[in-house]
Amino acid sequence: MAQKRGFLNHIRPRGVSEKAMSFGYTFCLGGVSFLAFVVLGFTGILLMFHYLPGEKSGYASVTTLASVIPFGGLIRDLHFWAGQVMVISVSLHMVRVVKTKSYRPPKEWNWLVGMSLLVLTLVLDFTGYLLRGSQESGAAAAVAVHILTLLPGIGRPLAQMFLGGASAANSSTLMVYVWHCVALPFLALWLQMFHFWKIRKDGGVRPL
Ligand code: HEM
Incomplete structure (x- = not known):
């Protein structure tokens, strides 16, 4: 019972500092980032009902989705623009911080969590672009594999793990699909929950 009350107090604390509520201090950029993430989650699930990963099927299913499926184009646009909003708002949120x-103690760990969230946001945006299956996204995947393989030692295994390497286009689109639709969003969601918990633990949003 005490644990349950603790959790409820955590999600709806009794007091929030006036500074934390002032728009001019945070510009609500963290909140906007989270809102964009929620929109991405909803529209992403709807897109998954029609998207078929694969070298040729990826592009074909995106085209069908946008032109034949009712509201498909709208859902695809919402997903795309929410992604761009998130990249911009997360970057501006970092500038505000x-x-x-x-970033100073006691918030230095949350700064590092935030950095991981920024990297995750960029990787999610990039992997989403690869799923389009267009010629441009194929070229972008080839450049990404090439850049990764330039890293001494770990480059090749990383390229293999994230993008399936330079060959086997079908299995690599499946790999990017699983990273983009399952593994990375769950990791990002978990990290965001941790980020919010840590804000409270560090004493809330307030000038240091
Ligand atoms: C998915 C991405 C992110 C989300 C959803 C998010 C969300 C939030 C929210 C809602 C707050 C409360 C105050 C505010 O809105 O500004 C906050 C605070 C904070 N964020 Fe983020 N954030 C993200 C990424 C980042 C990044 C990239 C950094 C820095 C590298 C960062 C570092 C921090 C720090 C240090 C605080 C505490 C600020 C303070 O106490 O004044 N966050 N975040």
Whole structure:
């Protein structure tokens, strides 16, 4: 019971500092980032009902989805634009954190969690672009594999693990699909929950 009350107090605390509520301090950029993530989750699930991963089927299913399926184009556009909004809002949120010097102790660990979230956001945006299956996204995948293999030692295994390497286009689109639709979103969701919990643990949003 005490545990349940603790959890409820955590999601709806009794007091929030006035500064945390002031728009001019946070510009609500963390909140906007989370909202974009939620929209991405909903629209992403709807897109998964029609998307078929594969070298040729990826492009064909995206085209069918946008032109034949009712509201398919709208859902695809919403997913795309929410992704771009998230990249911009997460980057601006980081600038705000630098401006208010909120990376200093005791918030230094949450700064590192935030950095991981920024990397995850960019990787999610990039892997989404690869799933289009267009010629441009094929070229982008080839460049990514090439850049990764330039890393000494770990480059090749990383390229194999994330993008399936340079060959076997079908299995690599399946791999990118699983990263983009399952593994990375779950990791990002978990990290965001941890990020929010850590804000409270560090004393809430307030000038240091
Ligand atoms: C998915 C991405 C992210 C989400 C959803 C998110 C969400 C939030 C939210 C809702 C807050 C509360 C205050 C506010 O809105 O500004 C916050 C605070 C914070 N965030 Fe993020 N954030 C993300 C990424 C980042 C990044 C990239 C960094 C830095 C590298 C970062 C570092 C911090 C820090 C240090 C705080 C505490 C700020 C303070 O106490 O003034 N976050 N975040």
